[in-house]
Ligand code: ATP
Ligand code: MG
């Protein structure tokens with residue numbers, strides 16, 4: 001079993017805390033609201049919110065919304081919702097854009113300290129100043145760095161007042177071009193952008209860069225430990241430089257490794273292509289690894305957090321195969337969801353000598369391992385449905401399910417059945433009905449199969465969607481002809497006429513099932529929190545396409561790794 005606090009008690013995160021063992025701890029999760037969060041972000045959420053929680057502190061959800069081009073309201077909403085779904089409550093929700101006024105003042109202060117200047121160079125010139133194409137020629141500062149404080153102030157105000165077009169002028173930090181770290185080579189602090197901002201409209205003509213904004217917003221919020229991913233290691237010097245130069249409170253930035261999944265794509269651009277070209281049902285298609293997709297598929301938030309805990313946090317980048325993620329989800333579901341019987345491709349079996357048992361109730365536990373989940377009643381009927389794959393027209397010695405003359409057990413039913421005959425549809429060649437009798441001699445059949453009651457048993461027809469991996473290879477991004485060439489044509493298999501037993505109604509009514517795991521909640525009570533194990537088939541959850549009349553089920557994961565079902 002897993003210590004859910006292991007990642008905070010030892011290793012990287014403990015070291016980070018010990019470097020600055022203050023109370024209260026204040027952290028932040030700072031997404032840019034320009035897309036849906038993915039599984040990698042779940043690690044960032046767990047690290048930031050978890051770290052604060054572990055040390056009795058607070059974590060803010062900060063929308064890093066300084067780029068007017070890409071940000072949309074639906075992303076703000078979805079991010080907030082998903083953080084809540086994962087079980088975290090932000091101490092406060094903040095917006096970098098709420099600080100535009102303060103940030104502008106600090107831009108002026110930087111100039112006043114002679115640590116900032118307005119530059120008019122183009123990309124080509126800047127590249128040359130930074131050592132040229134190969135970065136090997138001598139670095140130098142442009143003439144704009146020699147402007148007086150007053151000239152810079154006047155120009156910066158002109159930028160603010162819309163007197164420059166985009167790219168005609170930008171504010172630069174006056175750092176240290178002799179430093180070996182490119183993050184010290186006079187970074188951009190403010191740019192002119194002629195775009196309305198989602199929250200501030202047309203108030204601003206200039207927008208602060210990430211390098212200027214992030215460390216200052218951390219400072220404003222009193223962030224004690226600013227945890228980010230290792231691409232920002234180089235940025236640590238500029239982060240520290242700016243706060244120190246401006247004389248504001250200095251948070252401490254430390255970096256952990258990103259989490260990636262192989263065998264799928266997470267980049268916004270690629271996901272957008274999949275959605276727009278209709279390869280998937282939307283951004284929340286269960287075959288994707290956005291968090292809204294993972295949720296729709298039925299993966300419980302607790303399983304995601306447990307998976308991240310299992311991996312732990314270090315400075316290494318972690319690349320995980322989907323199979324490993326699924327193994328972790330499977331272990332979680334095994335302990336936490338009730339069991340039911342479902343057949344994907346039903347064939348009726350008429351049990352000829354079952355007249356006196358027709359309509360009798362059988363009491364079935366929801367879990368053989370966890371009595372706390374309780375029992376429910378299913379109705380045995382003279383005609384039951386079994387899965388097409390559990391019947392064979394001709395028997396063989398190494399086959400242990402139903403065939404003419406062969407005996408098989410029906411889960412929960414006292415006596416096994418033996419097939420006597422079957423009928424076929426001449427045109428399709430498919431078996432349409434099997435006839436059978438009870439086999440009262442055989443006490444212990446080799447195999448038990450699942451079944452669903454017929455008419456009057458309360459069972460119902462449902463649509464089942466089996467999801468396989470969306471891509472054929474482990475590295476779709478590197479596939480010949482691009483990632484679209486790597487799409488698995490069988491990534492979604494639909495069973496339109498599956499049948500589920502009557503117990504589903506109770507599972508649905510009682511969902512989510514916190515009693516199973518001893519947790520607060522397995523989900524937030526959306527359709528996807530109706531989860532169960534279909535015995536001998538897979539784990540399933542209800543899809544958001546479901547209506548009162550038509551239930552749609554998603555396979556969450558198979559019962560075993562590579563079981564094909
Ligand atoms: P992407 O380009 O995938 O959206 P990003 O870094 O631009 O990634 P943001 O929305 O800016 O994403 O990220 C919010 C926070 O989540 C940042 O602190 C970022 O470091 C972290 N984060 C993003 N991707 C991952 C990942 N794969 N693993 C761990 N943390 C991540
Ligand atoms: Mg992003």
Ligand code: MG
Pocket residue numbers: 032
């Ligand atoms: Mg980003």
